[in-house]
Amino acid sequence: MLVLGCELEQARLVGDLLRYQSLLGNRRLAHAVRRSCRHFLDADDSHSKSKKENIISSIIEWTRINAKNEISVMSIAEKFNYNRDYLSRMFKQHTGTNLQEYIHLNKLAKAKELLTRTDQSVKDIALAIGIHDEKYFMRMFKAHEKVTPTEYRKAYYRTYLNNA
Numbered sequence: 001m002l003v004l005g006c007e008l009e010q011a012r013l014v015g016d017l018l019r020y021q022s023l024l025g026n027r028r029l030a031h032a033v034r035r036s037c038r039h040f041l042d043a044d045d046s047h048s049k050s051k052k053e054n055i056i057s058s059i060i061e062w063t064r065i066n067a068k069n070e071i072s073v074m075s076i077a078e079k080f081n082y083n084r085d086y087l088s089r090m091f092k093q094h095t096g097t098n099l100q101e102y103i104h105l106n107k108l109a110k111a112k113e114l115l116t117r118t119d120q121s122v123k124d125i126a127l128a129i130g131i132h133d134e135k136y137f138m139r140m141f142k143a144h145e146k147v148t149p150t151e152y153r154k155a156y157y158r159t160y161l162n163n164a
Helices: 002-024 027-065 073-079 084-095 099-117 122-128 134-145 149-163
Strands: none
Touching (some): 027 084, 084 099, 099 122, 099 134, 122 134, 122 149, 134 149
16 A cells, blocks of 8 residues: 555656646756656665565565465455555566565475475375365375375385485
8 A cells, every 4th residue: 555655646746846847847947857867766766665575585484484374365465454466466576586486495395304304294294384174185186296205205214215
């Protein structure tokens, strides 16, 4: 909401400046006003970009830390006070990855760690990463890793034992 308010204020300011410019008719003044407008908008745009980068960094860190909890794009949007769709677009523009996909990748990384370092059941691991539906977890895992969680664990131990 703050971003939209700033853009509206900028648009109003530019409109006012252009109206004054046309009223004055002085070419040098008109050129100076245009240059000032461009400078103002460019400076604000670079500030906006760095602000967005900071927000994205905060979201990445928060998502990584909270990967074990039940999180969604909506819960992240609420936490950071953004519209869900706007946040998803901004995240994808800055990272090249969809926010939902990023959440899944974090959860899967934690799941793979638990599969290789513990003897917890697949159901317990799904719960540990904030997914309450074991079947959904298994489908998501297989879609990303091309093997089931159990097959992943067995393959890891076979590789580990062969290298020992």
